[in-house]
Amino acid sequence: MDGRVVVIDDSRSLREYTLEVLDRAGFQVFEASNGQTGLESVKKNEPDVVLLDIIMPGMSGMDVLKQLRKDKVLVSILLFTAQSSVSRRVEGLKAGADDYIVKPFQDEELIARVGSAARRTALEKNLVKLVDARTRDFVKKERQAVFGRMVQGIIHNINNPLMAVSGFAEIITIKLLKFIKFSEGRIDEDGTALLKDIMKNMEKVSSAADMTKSIVNALLDKSRDESIEYKREIDLNELIKREVEFLKADRGLKHTIKIDLDLNPSIMKISGIYTDFSQVTANLMKNAVDAMRNSPKKELGISTKHDSENIYILVKDTGEGVSPANLKRIFDPFFTTKACRDKKKNEETGGTGLGLYTSKLLLKSYHADISAKSYGTGSLFTISIPKTNVFTQRG
Ligand SMILES: Nc1ncnc2c1ncn2[C@@H]1O[C@H](COP(=O)(O)OP(=O)(O)OP(=O)(O)O)[C@@H](O)[C@H]1O
Ligand SMILES: [Mg+2]
Structure with a gap:
């Protein structure tokens, strides 16, 4: 038995x-x-x-x-x-x-009872595994689906008017240049100054349109990367840059949080499913941003490094930190300290408490892990990825 x-x-x-x-x-x-x-x-x-x-x-x-x-x-x-x-x-x-x-x-009774108990435990263990896998799948699919729908919709709505803005800005600039040339000697100084002022403002319109285009492109890139489900070569530094671009595209965030990137160019590319790593990085960044909501100093530091065994991604913040008691629980499913507060004011949206739990699950198949430390002045989350995941031509 x-x-x-x-x-x-x-x-x-x-x-x-x-x-x-x-x-x-x-x-x-x-x-x-x-x-x-x-x-x-x-x-x-x-x-x-x-x-x-x-x-x-x-x-x-x-x-x-x-x-x-x-x-x-x-x-x-x-x-x-x-x-x-x-x-x-x-x-x-x-x-x-x-x-x-x-x-x-009786011997037979002992064997029968122990045997049935062992079967029960095996069933229960399988059930736990199944729930884990289903939770992982469900959360992943749900987030991807929501994200995919959101991005497709946003891009569709933004791209056409954006093309019009930058196209017309270009046409107006060309026409203005022609007009400035044409009006040489025909209008007085005030007129010339006014034209130059209009020209400057048009440049601002163009550069704002360019900025919007780069945000839209960041979204496009991400949605493209996120749609690939099989293992392939991943440049973690590029992935982090993209996630940061995406984070910055979030209205209001760019100016309040200082983001420091220290990405070591010598870290190796790894083999994996892109979304596994983009989601984990995004989860840690989102947590860091949430933790700094009420901090006077808002600094998010993301760095990469490696040693003989692992590649590391470090996400550091100057937020409220985690108490020693909570530090033991933050990776548990459904553990959250983010209560639903005033939804109208959008002050605290509430957490599901699945961010860190799912992140650990996503990393499991790579034998990678996340560890957390907290100081009086913030927290440091470290993702360690064993070098057995380094990309080789043969996969
Ligand atoms: N950088 C951080 N600083 C302080 N506390 C953190 C940080 N990251 C996580 N935590 C704590 O760990 C808890 C669990 O985090 P987790 O990402 O699993 O869930 P959540 O952020 O609450 O909800 P969700 O990610 O599902 O929206 C958080 O509620 C918070 O208390
Ligand atoms: Mg979270």
Whole structure:
């Protein structure tokens, strides 16, 4: 039979007998003679089933049970109980045990109960994996779809009038130049000054139109990159520049936040799905911007570097920072400190608490990770990408 089992019992003879029976039945077995080492063994061996004696000197089986449930360890827990102790059994089941085995037991019964518990755990573990994968897929697809629709719509609406603005600005400038030439000697000084002033203003219109074009292009580039779903060569420095352009295109942001880029040109290109990395970078940048909402100093620093093992992307802000207690929880799904406040004033839009969780998930298949540090003056998030992901011609 399949499955890993930890037997925690202070009675040596019973422990050894149980191990024997389970080992013969094909389980992978581990043993512990008291509660404390039992917990350690569970942590180390990640079993599917724990067989637990309730009465033990020191840490009791009930304490071990409560601790495992408190730590949300995904494992089935079976209690060893005596025939007479009905109240203990009930107490144990209430505290989160899945089943119990009455001593003395028949070998077949032990094997059958442990086997069914192991199957239950395996199912549960698969379910967790499935939920993870579905969440990842769902969040990704949803964000892409929303983004795609948004960009296509915006570009469509902006491009035509924009072409008209820059086209007409050019025509007017050419005509103005002609007119200035034509009017030489025919109009007085005031007239000439006025024409020059009009000319200057036209230049401003042209340069504003050019700026808008570059924003539209940033959006176009991004939507094009985001639509490619397969692995390919990625220049992380370029990706960061694009994400920053995109961030800047957000109204109101450019002038309030100082963005410092320190991108090391010698970092290697990697092989990956573009959106996996653009989303993670965007999530970290968005968090940094959110964290600086009320900071007097608003500086976002993004840098890249590498050492012998990893390529790093560092995102640093001068925001409110993360408390030590929250630092342990920020990567948990649905953990957020961004409450919905005044929507009309658009003061706080509220977070889903999935940004960092999804980012970690997206990086998992690259064996890449994110770590967080917080100082009194802001936070530093570091993405580490193992160099095993460096792009080679053969993929
Ligand atoms: N740069 C940062 N500075 C301070 N706190 C941060 C920073 N980044 C993340 N956090 C904290 O971590 C929490 C979780 O972040 P996460 O990105 O997962 O979710 P969110 O930003 O709240 O919501 P969402 O990203 O889904 O809109 C945030 O609510 C915030 O408390
Ligand atoms: Mg976020």
